[in-house]
Amino acid sequence: MKIARWTHGDRLGEGFVVDGGVAPFPDGGTVAEVLTAGLPAATDLFDRLDPRSAVPRSEVSLLAPLVPAAVRDFAVFEEHVEGMSADENGQPRVGEAWYESPTFYFTNPHQIFGTGQQITPPATERLDFELEVAVVVGGVAGRPGTDLDTHAAAEHIFGYTIMNDWSARDIQAAEMRGHLGPAKGKDFATSLGPWIVTADEMAGYLTAEGFLAVRAEVYVNDALVGEDLVSNMAWTFPELLVYASRASRVVPGDVLGSGTVGNGGCLGELWGKAGGELVPPPLQEGDTVRMVVEGLGELSGSVGPSRAPHPLPPARSRPLPRARHRTG
Structure with missing residues (x-):
């Protein structure tokens, strides 16, 4: 369905x-x-x-096939992480912590776009896309989505959809130097669609280990930029739900993105492998990004004019009192 x-x-x-x-x-x-x-x-x-x-x-x-309750986005393709962490010589610097657990960040559920819709990014010189597959959480009678094991987590997967985590890499890099984020580099737009394909319809693509063995491709203005197999994930989708639900809760309508596939699933990965050279170039106004995933269909989106930010002052440098002095 x-x-x-x-x-x-x-x-x-x-x-x-x-x-x-x-x-x-x-x-x-x-x-x-x-x-x-x-x-x-x-x-x-x-x-x-x-x-x-x-x-x-x-x-x-x-339209986007749902209004998400929450959006968690993981990073579970090693090749993508290698490219994004590469040094000036294009050599990967993946930290040991990445191999220990499938980390994620929360992004904005209020800026969701459907296939064919135009996004309006912030003022950025390094606009990027991210080719992903996401699972949509559904309800399971009598089983709250908390502290799930892998079997229960699989039962909470209602279906799958394609996800484009649009990213402003210059804004992302600047904010992450403050040891938080990503946030403003990504919260302006996430595209989902074209629809939700239910888990039973995709069951034939699952490997014996539980990985979703489908081909994913991304095109910019009809030129193929990246392609990968979703089964190259380091963890399965049920395992992502297990991690997300630890001492917490997933609910119906939650979206969990796989993170960007490897082999050109985003421009940032290719820039990293090229030692920082911006080849292919960042997205520009008028560009169209089209994602094709086996069994899930096509998700497209175009780049509209950027939005200039209202200025903010730098942080105040004066010391602040610890407490008010009592008077009288």
């Missing part, structure tokens, strides 16, 4: 992708409600679908 959100004229639609069209959920449900109910409930809805309710895809504009 494929689940999508769309606009048809001035109306919002949420439902299934069927035979070249889209059809709303029976009973007028929403994607958020379907994710909460879980995969078996979604199958029941699909079985009750009235095909006469379908609208041709050519008449609708697809």
Whole structure:
């Protein structure tokens, strides 16, 4: 099954992708409600679908397939990390800590874009894309998404979607020198889509070890820039959920990105391997990025005009009192 959100004229639609069209959920449900109910409930809805309710895809504009509850983005492709950590000679400097656990950061769930939509980045000289696959968390009856083991985590995977973690590398590098982030280098746009493909439909792509063996490609203005197998992840998607849920909780509607694939999954990796030379060049206004993932479809996005920031003063350097002196 494929689940999508769309606009048809001035109306919002949420439902299934069927035979070249889209059809709303029976009973007028929403994607958020379907994710909460879980995969078996979604199958029941699909079985009750009235095909006469379908609208041709050519008449609708697809939106991001969900409004995420939260977005966690991992970094679990070693080749990508090697490129991003390379020194001025292009030699990787991957720290030992990367091999110990699948680390992630939280990004902005309020700046989500669908396929074909234009993003408006901040003022940046190093705009980049990141080719990723993400899992969407669904509900499992009687099992809260906390302290999951790998078996329970797999049951919480409702489906998969393509993810583009747009990145302003110069802003990202500057803020991470302060030992936090990434944040402002990435929170301006994340693209998801074109739809959610349910876990049962992708089960045939899973290896014996649980890796998703699908091919992923990224094109800039129709020129192939990167390609990799998603099965080159260092941890499986259920293992990412295990880590995310440690002493914490994942909930229906959460999105967990794989992090950028290797072999040109982003420009930053290629710049690192080239010793800092910006080849291929950073994205510019008017560029189109198209991502193609086997079994999941195509996700595209274009670059619009950048937004100049309102100025801020530097940090105040004067010493601050520890406490007010009492008077009277």
